[in-house]
Amino acid sequence: MTGKFATQVCAQEPGIAETAMADIVHAVLSAGEFALFAEFGQQLQLRSGDYLFHSGQAGGTMYVIVSGSIELDFGEDLVVKTLGPQEFFGELGLLIGDHPRSADARATVDSVVLELGHDQFQRLVDHDPGLVAYFLRRTIMRVVSNEQVLIRQLRRRNHDLEAALDNLYVTTHQLTHTRELVRTDELTGLHNRRGLALYLQECRSTDHGAPQGLLLIDCDQFKQVNDEHGHQAGDRVLQSVANILRSVATEDDRACRLGGDEFCLLLRHADRDSLHHAAEFVLSAVQGLLGRATAHPNICPVSIGACLLEPHTDWSEWYARADNALYQAKRLGGNRLHWSRAATATP
Incomplete structure (x- = not known):
């Protein structure tokens, strides 16, 4: 037909x-x-x-x-x-x-x-x-x-959909990156004060509760490093301290640079022994780097103030107690750990 x-x-x-x-x-x-x-x-x-x-x-x-x-x-x-x-x-x-x-x-x-x-x-x-x-x-x-x-x-629609998904991915990545920049110290990669505040806020909103231990770390003679070797050497010192704290912190802990040459390490789960062990590890790692002879310093001694935390108190009280212990460590010559008075009676 x-x-x-x-x-x-x-x-x-x-x-x-x-x-x-x-x-x-x-x-x-x-x-x-x-x-x-x-x-x-x-x-x-x-x-x-x-x-x-x-x-x-x-x-x-x-x-x-x-x-x-x-x-x-x-x-x-x-x-x-x-x-x-x-x-x-x-x-x-x-x-x-x-x-x-x-x-x-x-x-x-x-x-x-x-x-x-x-x-x-x-x-x-x-x-x-x-x-x-x-x-x-x-x-x-x-x-x-x-x-x-x-x-x-259909091809045009698929192309438009792929473009929209790509844009969504890029936007999500940018938002994530921006969020990390807001809470992260640019030099060391540790959390900054805002990151610390967000971490504490997250702790309060979960069932795990507040962190249990705090180490407040300050570099000894850091101004001397900057004056004699320049700020690049000072930056290397800060990055070395940050790397040591990062190696100590677990996924639940938080290592932060509070500003200048002052750092802190918040341990989510800690008792006196585990907090003491973390502080001794930091001091030992610092001493190990100090023992390596280099033309320009990449580390300097540190002083540490330690305290166990009471969940019903807040960051300002935790910081005051650890800072007082840190001051005592500095007064005794630095390069050492000192416990806050409230923590010394804790078994």
Whole structure:
């Protein structure tokens, strides 16, 4: 049948080869086609808002609009099509049979449509096979064109979605980086005072409670390092102290640079022995670096004030007690650990 159709099409439509693709695939029947379809199709009266079919519903008929307009809604963010008189749709249901509809078809105003099932279409083919062959050719080309448009739309949507996800990733990364910069000391990478405050706030909001031990660390003779060897040497000293504290801290602890050459180490879970062990480790690591002869110093002695923490008190009291112990360590010559008086009685 296809060869017969193609021969008659060439005989009846000599200008097809030169017809623009847009004209070939346009879903409007010619006057001759419309008259032929009207002769064999069954008229349906639709009120505004009536549905012919819904997306996903199997169908085996096609439709031609006589009057009014039909809206095809393909869902999601695809373009809604509105068809008018002499335009046709649903032809895949007729040609394939029980084909799932790809859109909702709804009358936007009172309308009249022609419905053609398999039997009506077969009589139409028997009556004028040449005209039907031309219609089928246009229909196939229109289906291909529509699929290509749909593919382009989906590709563009996927591209837009990928771009949006990339932007979201970049924004999230920037926010995370910004948040870390806000709470992190730029020179040492330890938490700064704001990071410490956020850590204490997080402690209060969890079931683990407040930290239990505090070491307050201050560099001895740090001004002398800066004066004699320059600020770059001073920076190296601060970074070395930070590395030592970082190696002592567990995931639950927090090492911070409070400012200048003053540091602290908050231990989430501690008793006198574990806090003493952490302080001795810091002093031992410092002594180990001091024993390495270098042209420019990368460490200096440190003094440490230690105290165990009472959960019902706050940071200001913790700091005051540790700072008093630190002062005593400095007064005794530095390079040592000193406990706050409140902690000495703790077993």
